[in-house]
Amino acid sequence: MIPGYGGNILRIDLTGKKASASPVPEQWKREYLGGRGFIARAFWDEIKPGTDPLGPENKVLMAPGPYTGQFLSSSGKLHMGALSPATGGYGDSNMGGHFSLELKQAGIDLLILEGAAETPVTVVIEDGKVTYRDASAYWNETTFETETRLKQELGEAWQIMVIGPAAANGVVFACIQHDFGRQAGRTGVGTVMASKKVKAVAVKGTKDVKLHDARRTLAAGEKMMDQVMKQPGFTAWQPYGTPEVVPWASSQGVMPTRNFQTGVIEGFQNLDGPTMKAKVTEIDKGCTSCAIPCGKWGKGVLNGKEKPQEGPEYESIALLGSNLGITDIQAVAYLNGVCDELGLDSISAGNVVAWSMECYEKGFLSEEELGRPMRFGDAEAAVAMFHDIAYGRGFGRILGQGVRAAATHVGLGTERFAMHVKGLEISGYEARYAPAMMLSYLTCDIGGNHSRSWAVTFDVATGRENFDGKAERVIWLQHVRPLFDALGCCRFPWVEAGLDPESYVGFIEPITGMSFTWDELLKVSERVWNLTRMISCRHIPGFGRAFDNPPPRWVEEGQETGPTAGKHFTREQVDDLLNRYYKLRGWTEDGIPTPGKLEELGLGFCAEAACK
Amino acid sequence: MQVTVRLEGHLREFFPKLHEPRTVACERPITVAEIIEAVGMAASLPSSVLCNRVRVERDHVPADGDELVLLSPLAGG
């Protein structure tokens, strides 16, 4: 058996309360590595066409990777997937913390939650043995309350993931939380977990994870830890984490502001890294083996009320700060804490509430309809609306179905400024005059997310008006960045501390005994990329180019202010970008992988599902 | 006077000619912004600049023999 893995697929049928284990196919390790690769591969086999995202036939998939938990910097990542209730297509999300290694030590490389329990349960996994606890009494509890409760009941050494009231009440962008602030935030994986009546999963694992060559794994890890901590980028960035980029983002006009009406915000200095360090951060809070760590723990404050919370990181600052017109870092931290305890994805929550504020200010929605005036800059109104969303009250019930559904419900042209791609709310980069970043959003396999390709710097460095080389860059990033999700570790030592990404090749052989070149690893990533595209093809009727469109705002109006004020690309120009991208990928003009491309990547099994 | 300029992160990929540290020679003391432009980059592109490992603003004037590190905007979680 190839080492470096937990070894098994653990399938838990919630309907019959039955669990069964089987070995992970060795071929999967060679062709998909683990993590996101296993999620995509299992998704194809497990989740059939016609599945209702909130029905018992949908499944929650969770997978660590071969690098998970290793003594190399930042190895605490867990990948999760499910058919997304937000988009109807391939959905996944990624979470840090310490759950992933624990799952692997329980002997699990892929956890499948299927069926649905009749009444709320907490699933308890101890070294692969599964038991169930009645969770009815705390089904609607906040995430913090439930994680605290389970730590008390089971013991501090257990690793626990929980959902909050947002998931329990069917909000389509509900997250799964772990370790009091680590979130699998995007695509509604928490909502799917709730549809199975699973309030929490607790895991404890004590087994060795076998290593091909422990001595050389240790030596490679020592070298990497040393390198990370000596990077100049590390020393400059470490004290602040991702908020370090706020001043740059605002100066370049890429910081979403007041529902993406513009990309610069007055008072951005009050949201930057040093301000957060002075006013919010108390301690660093790291994932497994992280020398960096980007996690900052501290208190949010709003009108004298305090809330302990982790973060906010850049995305939350962008969506809960500038995008809501709020420039008080303590208030942003407070909002972040509210989202975390309710189990709301802070990106989507900030996005939909910003849309509701624009609707209010422009007269599309009234105070009566919304339950209160929703003005940009009003943090208390945002707090109240987050609660309405999470508990399904009033207009919150509409917003909880995502910005695409809410705008369809309201109509009146509000769809023009509903900022989503494929039904997933766009994250923290205003990209209408940044072609590589816009293309990153349009082609991201889960919808409007930055995680697969982040190319703003490339746009600024190579000319924002220029299209040449942009599709190439996006494709390269879409292979490199998700590779970390397949390996089960974090890409921050590369993207934040400046480590050479190719240096990660050096771990695969000592850990697993498998040998891969850098290009071979990227080929795995390309395989997974084409597979996730085919999964959305299979599940979304008519899927193709029409689903890669930008929100109208991005092609119809320029930003109000900033370095690129007034500028935007046309629909024809965006089509040109997509044409270049599809051609380079070997896809049809409608953006579908060709049978030849699928064969080349060893994905012949999904060729018959090519979209009609 | 001479100032050494070193690039970190994605900037190294975008400016392959600056993969190795570059020495900028100038007759009079000049600002960080002018030095960045002298190596062929927009002064606003780096997210932060370190002078001898200490963060400085664009209007800082380095001394002879100082080392500037230009950091790429590091984000995109």
Place this chain on the structure above:
Amino acid sequence: MKLALAPDRCSGCRACELVCALDNWSALNPKKAALRVHGHFPTPGRYTVSICDQCGTCAEVCPTNAIQQNEHGAWLINGEDCIGCNICVQECPQGVMYLHDDNGMVPIKCTLCGKCMEFCPTGALYDADGTIPTRR
């Protein structure tokens, strides 16, 4: 070399646990580490770490004298003399002697190898004698 602790600096990353188990047992398994990081969240929102300070209580209570101090000041268990009575595990004032199924009756104990101090990224674990440089 003297293992010391500044818990306020701990970020809970557990690199210490990983490198300890990897160096001493050639295993990816923090359950075999001879120290533990504990999180206390959401309140007070801090980490604590349990470490061995080589106090020698284990040796004092050992009925077979299986625990002897080496030239570096570390108390080490001689597995051949250990009878698996567990008294040392129960009596350890810091609670940092552990049993693991893979290791039979012999407890896991700190060997003062220094790896945790060498790689603690925040300087929460450090060498009070200064022979190993602190990271931050």
